[in-house]
Amino acid sequence: MKCSRKTMILLALMSIPIQYTAIKIVIDFYVHKCLFPNLLNCGLGQDVKSFDRMCDNCNSSRKTNILILATTRSGSSFVGQLFNQHSDVFYLFEPLYHVQTTLIPHLSPSRYAVERRVMLGASRDLLRSLYNCDLYFLESYIKPQPASHTTDKLFRRGASKALCSMPVCDAFSPSDGNIEEGDCVRKCASLNLTLATESCRERRHVAIKTVCIPEVNDLKALIEDPRLNLKVIQLVRDPRGILSSRIETFRDTYRLWRIWKDTGRKPYNLDLIQLTTVCDDFLNSVSTGLSRPPWLRGRYMLVRYEDLARNPLQKTKEVYEFLGLSMEKNVMDWIHNNTKGNNKSAANKYGTSRDSAANAESWRLNLSYEMVNYTQSVCKHILDKLGYKAVNSPEELKNMSLSLTEDKTFIHFM
Numbered sequence: 500m501k502c503s504r505k506t507m508i509l510l511a512l513m514s515i516p517i518q519y520t521a522i523k524i525v526i527d528f529y530v531h532k533c534l535f536p537n538l539l540n541c542g543l544g545q546d547v548k549s550f551d552r553m554c555d556n557c558n559s560s561r562k563t564n565i566l567i568l569a570t571t572r573s574g575s576s577f578v579g580q581l582f583n584q585h586s587d588v589f590y591l592f593e594p595l596y597h598v599q600t601t602l603i604p605h606l607s608p609s610r611y612a613v614e615r616r617v618m619l620g621a622s623r624d625l626l627r628s629l630y631n632c633d634l635y636f637l638e639s640y641i642k643p644q645p646a647s648h649t650t651d652k653l654f655r656r657g658a659s660k661a662l663c664s665m666p667v668c669d670a671f672s673p674s675d676g677n678i679e680e681g682d683c684v685r686k687c688a689s690l691n692l693t694l695a696t697e698s699c700r701e702r703r704h705v706a707i708k709t710v711c712i713p714e715v716n717d718l719k720a721l722i723e724d725p726r727l728n729l730k731v732i733q734l735v736r737d738p739r740g741i742l743s744s745r746i747e748t749f750r751d752t753y754r755l756w757r758i759w760k761d762t763g764r765k766p767y768n769l770d771l772i773q774l775t776t777v778c779d780d781f782l783n784s785v786s787t788g789l790s791r792p793p794w795l796r797g798r799y800m801l802v803r804y805e806d807l808a809r810n811p812l813q814k815t816k817e818v819y820e821f822l823g824l825s826m827e828k829n830v831m832d833w834i835h836n837n838t839k840g841n842n843k844s845a846a847n848k849y850g851t852s853r854d855s856a857a858n859a860e861s862w863r864l865n866l867s868y869e870m871v872n873y874t875q876s877v878c879k880h881i882l883d884k885l886g887y888k889a890v891n892s893p894e895e896l897k898n899m900s901l902s903l904t905e906d907k908t909f910i911h912f913m
């Protein structure tokens with residue numbers, strides 16, 4: 500296969516808007532695509548656009564990369580598992596954690612909104628490398644820096660099935676069933692990134708879950724790169740539920756909110772930034788997604804956690820269909836084991852297994868009406884847009900036979 504001059508020039512021109520990576524793209528293209536065997540059988544040749552068009556005709560062999568765009572306490576571990584359980588998916592749980600701890604070691608909650616933007620360029624670079632199964636790229640962010648491509652410090656390694664099973668780790672056999680995160684960390688030897696790279700290359704898809712990317716617009720450069728074939732699943736949840744869950748989970752950061760919850764009095768110095776950040780990010784991102792810009796055609800799906808919780812199997816099938824992946828028995832079994840309180844034997848180790856439907860709205864019993872009312876006024880636009888009903892009295896809030904999640908279908912832009 501030839502790599503024409505025209506291709507190179509076109510590619511270089513196209514990559515000008517992509518900060519940080521312009522040069523790398525050209526090199527990647529040359530090294531990975533032009534010299535590699537034509538893994539797609541797509542007659543890659545003319546220019547990037549026709550490459551994309553041609554590949555639309557042979558997508559069965561085309562590798563799809565997946566990004567779960569989420570925020571903390573929105574159910575993202577649960578959604579991550581829906582991919583982690585698939586045998587042809589190489590799943591990573593929040594690799595951008597390492598970018599954050601390197602670039603912003605002293606993350607201050609009140610400056611978070613600004614500081615995480617500092618990470619974006621580096622984050623995109625890392626994502627691009629990981630989708631190409633270049634796991635060595637992570638090494639410059641891991642502390643202490645791995646020696647001989649081996650580390651014990653990969654964040655939540657145990658949350659990735661591929662990193663706990665052959666060939667990366669030989670402590671378990673396939674008949675052991677689901678590997679618990681803690682068991683993986685205890686029993687597997689140090690992570691050999693060379694083996695992890697091999698494991699990644701053996702699988703058709705890479706799925707990455709992150710809460711470090713504010714909105715889908717921040718991924719435009721990656722989404723527009725046809726070689727990545729990236730599809731984004733944006734996970735949203737009722738901000739009132741997110742707030743309630745964070746108050747319980749992040750006790751320091753949400754201290755003032757907890758005081759409000761426990762005493763019934765709103766602290767005068769309550770910091771709104773955490774709440775406005777969630778709602779503004781959702782609003783910006785969802786508005787972009789639903790406005791259907793051409794660059795998102797076939798690449799963006801909006802999923803409400805509540806819908807997933809209400810009907811996990813059906814919703815998961817829709818997600819898989821959108822991605823063009825086949826659903827596997829293993830994924831269905833996992834859903835069976837970890838939702839709706841059936842299969843009592845399944846333990847809840849990941850924070851994902853529970854009576855998911857009942858749990859999705861249980862925040863209503865935890866937050867006072869004043870806190871809910873306040874949140875509703877701060878987040879009004881996004882509540883409306885996502886179909887979450889506001890309540891107008893404490894009675895409405897506590898009456899669990901009224902659902903606050905309206906039936907709403909978001910038609911995917913195909």
Ligand SMILES: *[C@@H]1O[C@H](CO)[C@@H](O)[C@H](O)[C@H]1NC(C)=O
Nearest residue numbers: 646647648649691692693694
């Ligand atoms: C990691 O795995 C590779 C491939 O099997 C092997 O060549 C290398 O020696 C391993 N590294 C260590 C430190 O064991």
Ligand SMILES: *[C@@H]1O[C@H](CO)[C@@H](O)[C@H](O)[C@H]1NC(C)=O
Nearest residue numbers: 743744747858861862864865
């Ligand atoms: C509700 O609050 C209790 C304790 O105050 C906590 O244990 C529980 O996890 C909370 N539930 C939710 C859904 O936030």
Ligand SMILES: *[C@@H]1O[C@H](CO)[C@@H](O)[C@H](O)[C@H]1NC(C)=O
Nearest residue numbers: 555556557558559822823824
């Ligand atoms: C491409 O993938 C979609 C979704 O899986 C499928 O419906 C379609 O038939 C495929 N097209 C070709 C030409 O294989």
Ligand SMILES: *[C@@H]1O[C@H](CO)[C@@H](O)[C@H](O)[C@H]1NC(C)=O
Nearest residue numbers: 831832833835836841842843
């Ligand atoms: C438990 O999960 C298995 C699959 O792992 C399924 O066959 C079985 O029906 C489930 N049991 C119940 C009670 O749902």
Ligand SMILES: *[C@@H]1O[C@H](CO)[C@@H](O)[C@H](O)[C@H]1NC(C)=O
Nearest residue numbers: 676677829832833836844845
């Ligand atoms: C489902 O639960 C059964 C029984 O505990 C277990 O044997 C099986 O490995 C589980 N499957 C998945 C995919 O979690």
Ligand SMILES: *[C@@H]1O[C@H](CO)[C@@H](O)[C@H](O)[C@H]1NC(C)=O
Nearest residue numbers: 868869870872873875876877
């Ligand atoms: C609810 O919020 C609105 C708008 O912020 C405010 O005017 C009203 O006083 C609040 N009601 C209660 C009961 O807190």
Ligand SMILES: *[C@@H]1O[C@H](CO)[C@@H](O)[C@H](O)[C@H]1NC(C)=O
Nearest residue numbers: 894895897898899900901902
């Ligand atoms: C709760 O809502 C339902 C449905 O609107 C209503 O029929 C019922 O009377 C309400 N219960 C209370 C205690 O207000």
